[in-house]
Amino acid sequence: MIITENLCKIYKTKEFEVSALKDVNINIEKGKIISILGPSGSGKSTLLNCLSGIDRPTAGKVIIDGTDIYSMKDDGITKFRAKNMGFIFQSYNLIPVLSVIENVELPLLVLGENESSARKKSLELIEKVGLSKRAKYFPNQLSGGEAQRVSIARALVASPKIVWADEPTGALDTKTGKEIMSLITDLNRENDQTFVIVTHDQRITAYSDEIFEMDSGEIIKMYKSEKM
């Protein structure tokens, strides 16, 4: 489903040049939970950005469902992303001036769905993540775990084929982290969506189907995991 061909990313400044990704070649199958593991600075977030189309690689290809996403212009990639991808961020990135329900329905509105239908779908998902009583709350009234649930609901509301998660448990305590990962696993099972999770937390691997280990911009190890 997601194939990369010699993916490279070089960051250039006046003083130096850094190869964040070096000839990365991976193949991710549909409906799997993939963990990209590695220490800080190993290039895992860069890989996620390149895979998801938010950061153009210096060289190489990213092919999703047969489409070379970087053959498209920025607007094309944006539309492709809106239709096919969802994002979960470490710091939730909820919009502070929108309520929980408004944050969740946003991707549907971007896709042109009408407001009443978007609201209905969002409420269903909010219920699924266990926050139906918090639907009208604003982000600053939520705990970290709740905020991340909202972030997950927002990532899934448009039924994307792929969900990218950058350190989804990074800002949470162990218990809440586990709850979030269980939720992700449940949703993956239920909807057959592909989850790509970037993390440096070994414990996440327990929830994954496959693990890619990275160091210095290279995939140094790929292996399958026994799911919990």
Add this chain to the structure above:
Amino acid sequence: MSIFITVIIILGIIFVSGLISNKILIKMAFRNIFRKKNEALLMMIGSMISMAFIIGALGLNDSFNNFVYKSIENNLGEIDYVIYDRENGVDADELSDMIDELQSEDYIDGVLPIYYKFFPVTKAGDSKKMNFTNFKQLSVVSFDYEKAVYFGMNKPEIPDEIKNLKENEVAVTSDYSVSSGFSVGDQIDIIQGTDPMSLLFPKKYTIKYIIDKKGIMNYRGFNSEGFNGAVYLNYNAMKKIVKYSSENRYTEVLISAKGDILGGNRDYSDKINDIINKYSPGYGISYAKADRLESVSSGEVTFVFIFLSVFAIIAGIVLLLNMYDMLISERKRELGILRAGGFSKKWARLTVFYESIFYTLFSVPFGVIFGIILSRFTFSRVTNLTSGLSDLNILSGVPIFDKFYISINSVLIGSAVGIILPVIITYFYTFTVNRLNIVNAIKDVKDYRKPKSKPVYWIMLVLGIILTLLPENFYTKIFGISLIMLFIPFTVFFKYRNILNRFIPAIPMIISFFYKSQSFIVLGEKAFIILFATIMLSLYNLDILTGAFGFLFSKIKNASPILKIALNYPVRNKRRTGMIITLYSLVIFVLVIMTVVPYIQVANLQNSKDTLFAGFDGILVNVPGDLTGKKLSDEEMKEIENLGAYGQFYFLTSKTEDQEVPLIVTSKTFYDVNKLSFKETIDEFKGMSDREIWQELYNNPHYSVVPEFYVKDNPHFSVKLGDEFDVKIQNIVTGLLGRRTEGYDYKIKIAAVISGVSQSLALGPIVSDKMDVLENVKGGSVSGYLFTLGKPSYIESVRSAFKEKGQFSIFVDDIIGIGMRITQGMVNIINSFLYFGLIAGIIGISITVVKSVSERKKTIGMMKSIGYGKSMIFMTFFIENSISIILGILIGITAGTVTSYKIYEIIRGNGYLKFIYPFKDIIIMAVGIYLVSILFTFIPSLKASGISAAEAMKNED
């Protein structure tokens, strides 16, 4: 003043020593400035604008005061008191006891009895030629020049040429000699009466000396409007002109007090006042300089400058608050980290405070320079306007605001206020840092606080209630209601308080609108309450208003996700939105007032075209002088090309037993052409059209039509519609044996009342020239023609034709033109200052957008990741900014219009001024301001849309 400056210096020293002891903080604050150069530049421009505003307002004020002080010094010199009697003159003997006591107490150092009178003065020969265009109204003055050298502390030098003036010689002030092109040796006519003899055979004088002095040698009468200049006559010659009943009677007695009001010594004034009050001599007393200063400080111009200064300071404060609110919000995460790392609340607070100090200090020199340039530029326009108007040769002259002036004190005060104001604001504002929740700050999550009341809020609320309940006093009542309005939302927490809040601000607004007052001070207060209440009303109803905007933008592409964010940011960030709205509404508010009020005056002036000369385009005036053959005949009038209709008129003097009744007799053309409408008529005319009534009035010469003021509250003559009365029409006949007065009986009935006719045309009844006695009296009356032009563009050719024939013509367009030039000129000047004020709004919105972009980088990244395209991000910012700007503009227009209406109510008085609204001007102004402002948000909005999602989500500077 020196105490104030000393305090500033001491505070400065304390502050600098404080800085030195906090080197780490200085380093951080200083480096923060250079981290984001564009933002730092905006902050400095913002501080600079605030300071420039204050200095600019002070500079204008100084220049105006300088003009006033200079003109007082020039015209009055050491004259402190003027004792006068307009009718009969002052008998100096009656003042001797009072003067003796003043002298024995050593309170005064000069007493000078003088003669003066206003007369038209012109080049010799002009009068005979009836060349009125060169006439100027001047003060003709004289006193005992030998005694005058002892007047005042700095004894005036009086040149021998003046002391030795002969009876047919004069000295003239240099301003008159320059404006009329006279030099020593030239001859002038002084027209010493209104009778034909005075006009035809005026007294001729030779100029012996041109005076360029201050004080008594430049004196024009204590409340003289004679800006044109003064003429000094031989003492005996003047005595013969004024013809007082006794030798010791004078027009005025001038007194010089020891010390000087302008110099700041008021001790003598109080003691002198006591003695004057003790004797109360029964004459008019003018406290010359004090009265002049008083009239200036309570005059409209001062009001405008105070208004501008207050406006400037408030706009500056709001801009600064807005800037530092954004700065603290932007630095929140860093401050949280500093606090977590061991910085005390005070240290965290001081990092922002010191940063603000640097911005302020950097902007001081530029602010001062810019402020001076601004006020200089604005004042130069005043100078151009007044000198332009003086070229128009208005009979009484125009004061020329000649020189820009700003005092060192104003620069120091302006700089001190410019420094202190932001320092105080930021110092207290940085206390918000104390409330920072460290964890939330580090996570960059907005703090959530349940609204709770504080004792101080309750105190303010109770104070508001007490002030509101105090006995009838507008100031306290309105202040009280404003306090209630402000603090109810923070004190009373009940279920439906949000609904109540939506309406509370309307209360002071309604009270202010319906409270009747003629005072300009109350009006100023009302104005700010109306503006303030409108802003509050809008903020409490922001969701409804933004909803309306949502509807407005609902048809754009991808409206739903764009509006979801664009509408919610202003609503959820009420404080920030409120500040932008306040900045804009403040400027627009003043601009609207400065546009609407003069527009009403100008529009009414334009509309007065039909009433000034009753719909005619001009008049020709001939004072009794038919002897000269100068008055044009009907045939001669016919020969004037491009002239439309014309008809004769005569001003006649008539008397009842105890009242003068000024009559205007008009020919048929007046009845056919005038554009006046009837207010009421006698029953006989009921059912007739206006034109039919005019014909009836013409055919019946005993029927008269009177202006409305003549039958309404006439203090001199109590008459009403339908009244009949007898008058004796006066006629002065000049013959070889002198002058004698004839009288002719005539019966007048008030048959109709008209409104709107100008008093310069008709001071009393208008009657038809079918009047049988007209032939007997018209020779001795002031008469002339009312005429229309064939086309408006013929004005110059007709004017030249009249001039060639030596006629004195007045055109409606000239009168209206001068009025409009004065009004519009002043408005343009003030508006140029105010449009500069818009920079405050633009800087405010620019800072908001720039800081919003950096503040919301992560949000932008997230939006991009979920599918917001570049144009969608741009539109989000565009609509969000548009909402604040448009709301600010709309609030400013609403509050400005309401206030303009209140001003109109005052200036209208009982007159006929109509409220005419300049829709076109206001719409152009609003659209223009919106476009310019939104243009300034384009670059940061574009920058926001161009941020890459991956970059945005890193969110590190």
